[in-house]
Structures are given as structure tokens and as C-alpha cells.
């Protein structure tokens with residue numbers, strides 16, 4: 001694919017120049033006052049680095065101006081991809097994504113701190129829990145962003161009310177799979193325990209007190225040095241673990257927290273192709289923890305919205321009945337952050353998310369995934385819990401384009417004016433070959449009912465890549481080691497509707513013998529769901 005992009009750079013650039021912006025179907029209401037919001041989702045597009053420019057890939061990610069303001073002021077980002085048309089010239093496919101705030105390549109981390117993160121400092125000072133998550137594909141600038149933000153946050157905390165008696169302390173841990181390590185104490189193991197009162201404790205983790213600005217930099221450098229990294233294709237120093245920096249502020253009886261979370265980079269399929277089985281397993285674990293995190297962030301935002309409405313309407317019972325399930329015990333990451341997600345903990349929480357994006361055309365697929373994830377995190381409170389008209393309290397944060405679980409999906413795909421993207425094999429002769437002999441990434445299969453995995457195994461799955469056994473460190477070895485097993489992602493039925501949503505983070509391995517049929521799915525960009533078009 002990279003070579004295809006490089007061979008068509010001139011064509012791509014001329015198509016981008018003439019491209020019309022993808023219309024906004026419905027303006028997702030950006031929160032009128034983001035400063036009051038409990039949850040804000042931003043994206044940061046990093047500049048193209050010298051090595052990106054040297055590799056010859058053009059820019060594919062463009063912040064959109066709202067016509068009057070600066071670039072990015074609309075919160076909309078356009079991504080242009082080039083598709084290999086099987087019977088003709090390559091065609092440009094454009095997509096748009098919307099976030100609450102968009103930071104372009106010129107924006108500095110200091111500016112991001114001022115606009116997006118600074119408000120968490122007084123919030124924690126007053127006893128709240130402020131959390132920042134940075135995520136994105138490997139090499140997109142997460143660590144670059146978070147490590148500077150950690151310094152700025154602690155500096156700001158040290159400066160708050162300089163004459164008061166206070167204690168600011170830092171703990172930095174790394175999560176690799178379900179194991180935790182102390183990055184301020186030579187990667188000593190840490191146990192994640194829940195005490196008798198249900199509070200998560202990091203047993204064995206150092207809590208280092210910070211008294212002066214110089215201490216902060218020293219601690220952050222120490223933590224970075226101990227961060228476990230392994231090379232990926234895109235970033236020689238890639239972090240394959242989540243890093244959680246917990247800053248605690250105590251003064252008088254107040255005990256506030258700030259969490260800055262640098263999430264492990266999600267690898268693309270092409271990185272995986274040249275790594276061993278261990279790396280694939282690691283990638284799967286990372287993806288699953290990101291999926292649980294998404295469910296927890298959305299669940300907490302929904303729970304807050306419901307609680308606010310119920311409190312305003314004095315409908316305590318409604319709140320208890322409809323509070324969503326928040327699966328914070330399903331991953332080590334969300335277990336550590338339990339009091340961020342557990343509404344029963346009774347702590348006020350504010351969350352800021354930064355989706356980091358590499359603008360290069362070579363990374364266009366992962367960039368779309370990153371921004372799609374950002375859109376999913378922007379939660380619309382369920383309408384069934386709407387507060388009475390008399391309620392004037394600001395209800396929630398970022399109202400959003402309807403997301404898969406909250407949107408009413410039509411029973412049938414909308415009328416087809418043009419051919420929609422579908423999962424059909426591009427080879428016109430494919431129909432004459434049994435599907436098991438032409439398994440390929442992107443193919444959708446129906447699983448036999450007896451497929452191991454229990455009742456949780458989905459009925460439909462999309463093939464992602466072959467499962468490799470043993471350690472393979474080159475594409476040749478990888479090909480040799482291929483078995484007839486595939487890593488798949490689940491396609492979950494949308495409740496009560498005849499369509500599916502793809503959960504790329506819910507991955508499992510399927511033997512070809514457990515595959516029953518090929519299913520051609522058609523994607524509707526209007527609804528963002530998949531519809532069964534044909535069962536082969």
C-alpha cells in the first residue's frame with residue numbers, strides 16, 4: 001500500500017486540491033461552555049517530522065476552518081485517502097471527524113495545557129479527580145504531549161496558593177498487560193488491590209513528594225527512562241505499555257487527584273506483520289484495554305448525565321434504575337482508575353482526552369481509527385432520561401453525533417444511490433473458489449454455533465490477520481509460520497436492528513474449521529453501521 005501511495009503522490013495532491021469538504025450531516029452540538037463540561041475530547045495533529053517528509057508521503061489530515069475562525073476552530077478534521085480502484089484510476093475518498101477541540105500542527109503543548117488541561121488543576125485542588133488520557137497510533141506524539149503536560153500540571157499545582165501548607169506527590173506506574181511496575185523505583189512490581197472500603201490501592205508504589213519545580217523534571221525523566229519500550233515499524237522507541245502518572249494534592253482535609261495517562265500506542269496491521277506472536281498478543285491486550293476504557297469513559301459520562309438530570313428533577317429512583325453498567329473491573333487500567341469511573345465512589349470527576357494523530361498519508365488508516373474512537377467517546381445522554389422542561393441546569397458536556405449504541409438505526413440500509421463499500425472479494429473470479437481457500441484480511445465470516453469461546457463469541461467476525469505461532473521476526477518467516485487461524489474482530493448486532501457495528505478492539509482467534517460461511521457486508525457511511533448484503 002505504501003508503494004501505491006508513493007507512486008501516486010502527484011495525483012493525490014491534485015485531487016486533494018480540488019476536493020470539496022465532506023458536508024456535515026448534522027452539526028454535533030459542541031458544548032456551549034466547554035469549561036463547565038465534565039468530559040472534553042480533543043485531537044492534536046502533530047507536525048510532519050523531517051523523517052516523514054524525507055519518506056515522501058504527503059499530508060493527509062487537515063483541520064477545517066469554520067469559515068471565519070482559524071484552522072481547526074470548527075473542531076472538524078478532514079482526512080483524504082487514496083483508494084486503489086480495481087478498474088480505473090485511483091480515487092480520492094474523503095472523511096470528516098468532529099471533536100470538541102482541535103489542535104493543529106502549529107499548536108504548542110503549552111497552548112494545549114492552557115486551553116484543555118489547566119482547568120483540571122483548581123478542580124483537583126478543590127478535592128476533585130481530574131484525568132487526562134492521551135491515545136493514538138504509535139508515533140503520533142502521545143508521550144511528547146503527556147510528558148510536557150505532566151511538568152506543566154505539577155508546576156501549576158506547586159504554584160497554587162504558595163503560602164498554604166500543602167503536599168504534592170507523584171506516583172508513576174506502568175501497566176503491561178495485567179502487570180504493574182513502579183517507574184519511580186526501578187520498575188519494581190506493584191500490586192493493584194481493592195481495600196475493604198473498595199478503594200484501589202497501588203501496593204508497593206513509591207509516592208514521591210515534590211517541593212520545587214526542579215523535582216518534577218527529575219521524576220519525569222526517571223519515569224521515562226524506565227518505561228518499557230519495544231521497537232515498532234513507525235517508532236523505534238515505541239511505548240508498549242500504558243503509563244499512569246498520579247499526582248496527589250493534600251491540603252487541610254482536601255485530598256484531590258490528577259491522573260495523566262499516556263496510553264500504549266495502537267499498532268497497525270502492517271506493523272504486526274513483521275513481529276512475533278508475543279507482540280501480536282501484546283497488541284491484542286492493548287486493544288482490549290482500550291475497548292474497556294472506552295466503555296468506562298462512556299459509561300461514566302452517561303451516569304453523570306443521568307445523575308445530574310435525576311438530581312435536578314429529584315428523581316433518585318430513576319437514576320438508580322437507569323445507571324449504566326461501567327465495566328471498570330475488566331482491565332488493569334480501569335481498575336487502577338476505579339474512582340474515576342465508579343459513580344458509587346461519590347467523587348466529582350472531570351476528564352480531558354487528547355487523540356494524537358500523525359498527519360502522514362502512510363498512517364491514514366490508523367488516523368481514521370483514532371478519530372473514530374474520539375467521536376465514540378463524545379457521549380450523548382440517553383433521551384429517555386430527559387429532565388423536565390423546567391430544568392435549567394447545564395446537563396452535560398459534549399453533545400455528539402449519535403454514537404452506535406445511542407443512535408436509532410434504521411431497519412434497512414438507506415436507499416442506495418451509488419455502490420457502497422462492501423466486504424466482497426475484489427477478485428471477480430472469487431465466487432468460484434471456496435471461501436476457506438481465499439481467506440483474506442477484511443473478509444467477513446459467519447461462525448459455526450459451536451465455535452469455542454462460549455456464548456460471548458459473536459456470530460459474525462471480520463478477519464484481521466493470520467495468527468502466527470512462534471517468534472517470527474521477518475515477513476518471510478511470518479509467511480512460513482502462518483496457520484489456518486485468523487485474528488478476528490467481532491461484529492456485534494445492534495440491539496433490535498438488522499445491522500452490525502464493528503468492535504475492532506474485541507479480538508479473538510478463530511480456526512478456519514470454525515468458519516461457516518462468507519458474508520458480504522455493506523457499510524453505510526450515513527448510519528455508520530454494517531448491513532448484511534449477501535450470504536455466500
Ligand SMILES: Nc1ncnc2c1ncn2[C@@H]1O[C@H](COP(=O)(O)OP(=O)(O)OP(=O)(O)O)[C@@H](O)[C@H]1O
Pocket residue numbers: 046047049136137138139140141142143144145235237238239240263264265266356
Ligand atoms: N507536536 C510535536 N512537535 C514536534 N515533534 C513531535 C510532536 N509530537 C511528536 N513529535 C515527535 O514524534 C516522535 C514520536 O512521538 P512520541 O514518542 O511522543 O509518539 P507516541 O505516540 O508516544 O509513540 P508510541 O506509542 O510508539 O510510544 C518523537 O520523535 C517526537 O519528538
